[in-house]
Amino acid sequence: MIKHVSTHRQYGFSLLSLMVAMAIGIFLIGAIIKIYLDTKDSFNTRNVVAEVSENTRFALDDMRRILVMAGRGIRAIEDQFPNRRPFPDINSSGIVDGGASDSDTIAIRYRRGPSCGAYQDVGVGTRPSMVRFYVTDNSGDGSADDLVCELTTYGGGATTVTRTLVSGVQRLKALYGVDDNADGYADRYLTPTAIGTAASPGIPVPSGANTPWAKVVSIRIGLMTGSESTLPKAVADQTTNSTLNVLGLSIPKPDTDHLYRVTTTTLALRNLNPVIQRQ
Numbered sequence: 001m002i003k004h005v006s007t008h009r010q011y012g013f014s015l016l017s018l019m020v021a022m023a024i025g026i027f028l029i030g031a032i033i034k035i036y037l038d039t040k041d042s043f044n045t046r047n048v049v050a051e052v053s054e055n056t057r058f059a060l061d062d063m064r065r066i067l068v069m070a071g072r073g074i075r076a077i078e079d080q081f082p083n084r085r086p087f088p089d090i091n092s093s094g095i096v097d098g099g100a101s102d103s104d105t106i107a108i109r110y111r112r113g114p115s116c117g118a119y120q121d122v123g124v125g126t127r128p129s130m131v132r133f134y135v136t137d138n139s140g141d142g143s144a145d146d147l148v149c150e151l152t153t154y155g156g157g158a159t160t161v162t163r164t165l166v167s168g169v170q171r172l173k174a175l176y177g178v179d180d181n182a183d184g185y186a187d188r189y190l191t192p193t194a195i196g197t198a199a200s201p202g203i204p205v206p207s208g209a210n211t212p213w214a215k216v217v218s219i220r221i222g223l224m225t226g227s228e229s230t231l232p233k234a235v236a237d238q239t240t241n242s243t244l245n246v247l248g249l250s251i252p253k254p255d256t257d258h259l260y261r262v263t264t265t266t267l268a269l270r271n272l273n274p275v276i277q278r279q
Contacts, residue, residue, distance in 0.1 A: 041232040048227045048259045055166040056225045056263045059147050062165055063106075064267055065114055066131055066149070067219060071271040073111025074128050079210045082198070083127055085109065086272060087213040090192050096134070097192040100249055103172040104192070105134040106219065110271070116149030116163045127154040135169050145169060145226075170224045170254065173247045177218030177266070178203060186218045220266045222247035227259040 071086035078084040088094030088107045096105035109128040112121050120129045132150040147169040152160045176195060177186025196202030198211040206214045224246050243250040244262045253260050 037234075041234050044229075044232050045235050048229050048231055051229055052168070052225055052227045052259055052261050055168055056223060056261065059166045059169070059223060059225070060221065060263065060265050062116075062149070063133055063221065064265065066116065067106065067108060067133075067267050068270055069110040069113035070108035070269045071110060072113050073122070073124075074109065074271075075124065078128075079214065085211065085213065086128075087211075087216065088130060090197055094130075094132075095192050098173070099193075103135045104174045105132055106172070106174045106221070107132040115151045116165075117151040117153075117161045120153070122153070122155060129153045133172065135172050147172065147223075166225070168226045168228050168258075170226050170260065171222070171246050171251050172224075173222040173249060175220040175222075175247055176213075176216045177220065178215045179217045180215065182206075184217065189220050216269070217272055218266055218268050220247065220264065222262060222264045224251055224260060224262045226254065226261075230257045231259055 074084065074086055082089060086109050088109065090097060094105075095107045098104045107130060109130045110120065111124075111128045113119070115129065115131055122129055130152045132152075134148055134150070136146050136148050146167050147165045148162050149165055150160060150162045152158060175189035175191060177189050178195065179185060180187040190203070194202045195212050195216070198205075201212040203212045203215065205212050209215075224244055243252045244260060245251075246262050247264065
């Protein structure tokens with residue numbers, strides 16, 4: 001009697017199958033890591049963008065709140081006194097024209113309204129308060145990075161207080177809207193130097209006024225701000241060290257590690273504009 005013996009083969013994974021499975025696994029892990037890193041870079045980039053946007057918005061809102069007070073409570077007769085006019089003279093303690101290589105200083109005077117210190121309510125017997133906006137080097141490395149608001153009051157002696165608004169400001173520029181035909185609207189925007197002073201007017205002085213600044217009805221501000229946080233390396237490496245336009249001036253970006261943005265806004269000076277005052 002012949003017995004039939006059945007043979008059972010055991011099947012498993014071959015070396016080739018294991019290598020294919022390992023390759024697929026490594027690919028999937030790599031893809032997941034890449035997605036994670038891209039998402040992290042995107043999140044960090046959005047944070048940097050939000051940082052610059054928030055700092056710029058806060059700075060411009062605060063500047064607008066104060067600058068629209070220019071001339072409030074100052075009588076027309078006070079235009080003959082250099083230390084009582086709505087716009088201080090062009091010098092190191094008043095308005096500064098930084099030209100193409102430096103930031104400007106914006107300065108105004110008024111008697112009543114908000115400031116970067118206490119609310120101002122100055123009587124006609126006292127010189128109007130003066131507020132100046134400028135950028136200063138807070139880090140000590142030679143780069144202008146703080147936007148500062150400076151308030152000077154004169155009741156009982158001159159007192160000056162300063163407050164830092166935001167950091168990361170690279171350039172502050174200003175152009176002043178000149179109303180040539182007295183219709184209440186700016187016909188052109190000029191630098192402080194182009195407007196001139198009482199001694200050296202750059203544009204015609206209006207009848208009954210003492211300086212060409214009596215024609216100014218608005219201010220156009222350009223602010224170049226940079227992030228305090230650095231961009232992700234993958235993003236920074238793709239950024240070229242190009243220039244940004246700040247009110248017609250080409251300003252080079254300081255580096256590629258930070259995000260830089262330019263924002264402009266125009267402020268109508270209600271207290272210096274008879275057309276707006278009547279509305």
